[in-house]
Amino acid sequence: MKKIALLALTVLLAVSCASKKDLEAAEARARLNQELLDSATVKLNACLADEKVSAAELSALRSQVADLRANNQSLIDNTGNLTTLSKKGAENLEKSLESLREKDLQIRTLNEAITRKDSVTLALVQSFKGVLGNIDDEDISINVEKGVVFVSISDKLLFASGSANVNNAAKNVLGKVAKVVNDKPDIEIMIEGHTDNQSISTAKFEDNWSLSAARAASVTRILQNDFNVAPERMTAAGRSYYVPVADNDTASGRAKNRRTRIIVLPKLDQFFDIVEQGMEKARAGE
Structure with a gap:
């Protein structure tokens, strides 16, 4: 009878240890999943920002195409000859192309600034998690919303x-x-x-x-x-x-x-400073 009781106690202790290990493993997986979720949130915000920038770029390009078509129609109406491009038409075309290049520069610079801001945001999340990682999730939470x-x-x-x-x-x-x-x-x-x-x-x-x-x-x-x-x-x-x-x-x-x-x-003045610095470097060909 004592042997049976001893055997039962041994089995109970083994199950208890196994349950504790399973719990610790589950907690570790939960922490890892939360970190992955935070990283994914930052990346999602970046993708949403990229989508807005792309939409702005498409709108700008469509506007420029409309201007070019209007310029071409004006040339046709004024000269009646598709093989001749007036000096005024050439100047208008050059201005349109220059405007396109400027808008493309602005869009690329804005994208770079957004990427830098998202990197700073992710670094902040990791910093807070590093110092507060041992706090119960019911008492404290760290998350990212809209950057x-x-x-x-x-x-x-x-x-x-x-x-x-x-x-x-x-x-x-x-x-x-x-x-x-x-x-x-x-x-x-x-x-x-x-x-x-x-x-x-x-x-x-x-x-x-x-x-x-x-x-x-x-x-x-x-x-x-x-x-x-x-x-x-x-x-x-x-x-x-x-x-x-x-x-x-x-x-x-x-x-x-x-x-x-x-x-x-977020310090918006710093964000726009980054954009302005990027524009100046791009104009200087750096």
Whole structure:
């Protein structure tokens, strides 16, 4: 009887170990799939941008073809001789060709700028994942939407219910976010506070607008005072419950909506500087 019990215990331990290994393997595959998804998202954004640029190029070419046809018809009407090209017609044709070359240069330069921007976006995603990779997915998520990087942190990790005071334990997470921001001096961030749709009215917070704005300001203040993020690079904003990511009719949905979102803001002036520099180099034949 003891032998049978011992054998059963051995089998149970073996199954438990195997299950733990399977779980670890599944978690590893999930992390790999998420990384592949983020990379694919960036590439998809690049493809969508390429599609818009190609459509603009096609529209420009069609416009130029229409101009050329109008010029040719004008020559036919004025001279009545297809074998003779007037000096004015030749000048118009040369101007049209020059305009085509200019538009082609602009399109190629814009494509190069978009590619560089997408590379920067992917590098930012990898940087945030590198410092926040050990955080539970239910508490924090990193994703890319339309070329913009978002870091979303659940309020259960940052705040007590109805409070705008950041928990001491959460400062470790904010410190990791600050490290990426401080290592990338060319980026700016917006800190957004989000709540669920449950009404609140206290001596300190009149409504969800007040609570969400106060929470965003608290996180911004921690990043500035505790981790030396330059205040001119940050914007604090309260969004109340008007930008939900889940259904507010369920407890789990409301929990997802209560979050603080850190948005890496694209610097449009830098993007256009890249375009202008590319245009100048192209004109110089570099």
